[in-house]
Amino acid sequence: MRTSIATVCLSGTLDQKLLAAREAGFDGVEIFEPDLVAAPQSPEAIRARAEQLGLSLDLYQPFRDFEGVGPELLEQNLRRAEAKFTLMNRLGIRTMLLCSNVATARSGDEHLAAAQLRQLGDAAERFDVRIAYEALAWGRFVDGYEAAARIVRLSDHQNVGLCLDSFHILSKGHDPEAIETIPAEKIFFVQMADAPLLSMDVLSWSRHHRLFPGEGGFDLGTFMGHLARTGYDGPVSLEIFNDTFRQSDPFATAIHARRSLRWLEHRTAATLGSAGGGRAARMSTQLLPAVDPPADVNYLELRTPELAELRRLLRELGFRPHGGHRTKAVELWSQGDARIVLGAPDSTRPQPTVAGLGLSVSDPATALRRATELFAPDVPRDEGAGEEPLVGVRAPDGSEVFFGSAGSTEPKWVGEFGTAAPDETPMIDRVDHVNLAQPWQYFDAAVLFFRSVLDLRAEASIDVAAPVGLVRSQVLRSDDGVLRNALNLVPSGASDDAILPQHVAFATSDVLSFARASRARGFEPLDIPGNYYDDLEARFGLEPALMNELRELNVMYDRDGTGEFLHFYTHPVGTVFLEVVERRGAYAGYGALDAPVRLASQYRHRHSAIEGEPA
Known part of the structure; x- marks a missing residue:
């Protein structure tokens, strides 16, 4: 063509x-x-x-x-x-x-x-x-x-x-x-x-x-x-x-x-x-290399200067530290099949907090070839002796997507870190979705990147009211829902101290029990105002015992004709926060009506910390 x-x-x-x-x-x-x-x-x-x-x-x-x-x-x-x-x-x-x-x-x-x-x-x-x-x-x-x-x-x-x-x-x-x-x-x-x-x-x-x-x-x-x-x-x-x-x-x-x-x-x-071609088509067209959907989210890499605070938060949520990598300045934390590679920001180039996304795929070489045919720059990775080969490309916002082989219960690269201490039975199953805040100049490019390189399906975009402006959100997902990337457009007029944090959501089968166990470790969730729960009770007429538990644990709730969604948030750590979600039935959304409440709570928390006022 x-x-x-x-x-x-x-x-x-x-x-x-x-x-x-x-x-x-x-x-x-x-x-x-x-x-x-x-x-x-x-x-x-x-x-x-x-x-x-x-x-x-x-x-x-x-x-x-x-x-x-x-x-x-x-x-x-x-x-x-x-x-x-x-x-x-x-x-x-x-x-x-x-x-x-x-x-x-x-x-x-x-x-x-x-x-x-x-x-x-x-x-x-x-x-x-x-x-x-x-x-x-x-x-x-x-x-x-x-x-x-x-x-x-x-x-x-x-x-x-x-x-x-x-x-x-x-x-x-x-x-x-x-x-x-x-x-x-x-x-x-x-x-x-x-x-x-x-x-x-x-x-x-x-x-x-x-x-x-x-x-x-x-x-x-x-x-x-x-x-x-x-x-x-x-x-x-x-x-x-x-x-x-x-x-x-x-x-x-x-x-x-x-x-x-x-x-x-x-x-x-x-x-x-x-x-069918009908009349002979003379235009030269070629298919991209076919790729299977990712088998799982292998890992997420977070880069933040607030390492001590993020380590504390991960411990409170039940993650186990594996220790540092044997040749690279990063460390590994895990719970169930959710893995966080944690490190300090790279001072040589701008870098988002969610700096890397590792995917398990059936054929990493084909996935890389498709990405490079779509003009995604490849990311060289220094590999020490015996280290698992990973191939990757860079997204428009500077984050990296790496492809590793699917099939094993635990990826081989985990052995390149120390051994995690025995811990209680994991309550987190896997990564549910990743929410990537995108600067205004990268949003559309990111939509195309994830849609074309990973063959994801774009869902209808929505606009969410936030204290910093109207936030446009676009979800791209694999057909089986294993990979869900939500892209949020940072309002162009937002000040530096109002930039939307990125976040990672983890899936659990019992969010209420998880919230109680995290509280016992000293965890304090993002505070949700009582007005939200009054409105929730009016909208859904939930049982009083469930309403009381949601209020006490700052757990938010949504439901539609397919199922229910229960979730809670951590306070932001720098420009990242975490979410834990439970999907009941076939619920496939993200609690869209809860998003303005969450954004307002995060804004209030951030500005109270800056100005020294009560949250």
Whole structure:
């Protein structure tokens, strides 16, 4: 699949955008006119720079408000177009994007629009360029691709074709199946964008909320299947208007963008394979290496300067220390099948508190190959003699995901630490889920990373009210629920002392007994206000004895039509806290209604510690 990206997707100068696209492995770029106008280089210099970098210049865009106008304005539009065709010749670009008229059209007559496009095609032919006509979702008269296709067909000009844009088609709810009725030679260009499924005016949705493929709710695999069955094999480009990407590092965003197109290529190949190619698809697509779901969460690595406090907390929750690693400056704590590798932060680079996620997989080498095909940087790991080999990659926020072999009851690497002292019968079974707070510039990239690299399924996102702002939460999970990653978007305006802590949740079969046993060891849970329990009693009408126990132990409660959820939290230790959960029946949620109460309690606790006031 030939890949391209519009310069509007990236921050920085035009030269920085070109360099970022090259380093990410794109084949070509679309030149967005404002980027060219602001550039100090001549069109000839930009053309030479692209050639030096090995990038094709695939599209010049946008040309607006041409068709459906009166004779006088048509003449002005043709003169304006010829000036752009001259510029395109200097740049060496052969295709121009023409957007359907949103402002100056006074007629919706498709025959008139076709006749005017035919005149534009005649002008384009003299300059050896082509016109790719695109139906904008908010076009005044032409807002659907089927109408645009009819106009192109009526224009009957070899230099006039279509640009198909997934956002403009899917945001309006148009069925993309009719794409297969369009001759491949009349599809001049294709632009892809994903988006969250929102209810808002389509122009604002388009200008601020587009996402890279794999991050939103559009069925882009099916869309691409229809496109490939036409025989189209031209560029598949990204055109993403998004406030976050325009403020982020262009080189990181370009890698993120390239990952999205590799994921889209995989989805296209899967669609063509499952639904049949129909007419011979000429687009080259390749599946990613198939990976089985993780067998378990092998370990979690926590990095924090508050080691003494976190050790105390782990002891109070019944974890056993194994001691330090024989060659690395980390230590191991465990209970049941839950293992915490604990160490101090790495001073050489920024690092989140939940610094590593270890997964047991059937084939670590294949898992690594899939990740690297998705442009995830691999993480070298120094291995001493006799140490178990682990392979890993780095996530967008700097955390690491390592793959180890599944199958053994206890991983071999545990023996690289000391031996844990005998302890009471473990009450924790395993890791239930991991909640990773994501800085604003990494959230969407993290969604795509975990969805594509680990083949996780994205659940519907929710917004949770917190004292620091509205927190967006997105859960990605394996189908069997063994791996559940909840990503929380840190509000961009939050101050440094209000950053959301990350947390790890452990599963137990009896959370009330676990809470009592932890209390006996000196544990003090996060305090939950009495108003919460008054509301809980009103909502669910629980038995008085259970209500009293929940209040006493600061255990929270939720239920739905499938089961119940009981859970409690620790106080934050620096930027991490722990949770213990019990799932009864088939309950698969996370106590969403409890989250605002928990966030407010943590905020109150943190600020009372800072200001010296009672919590």
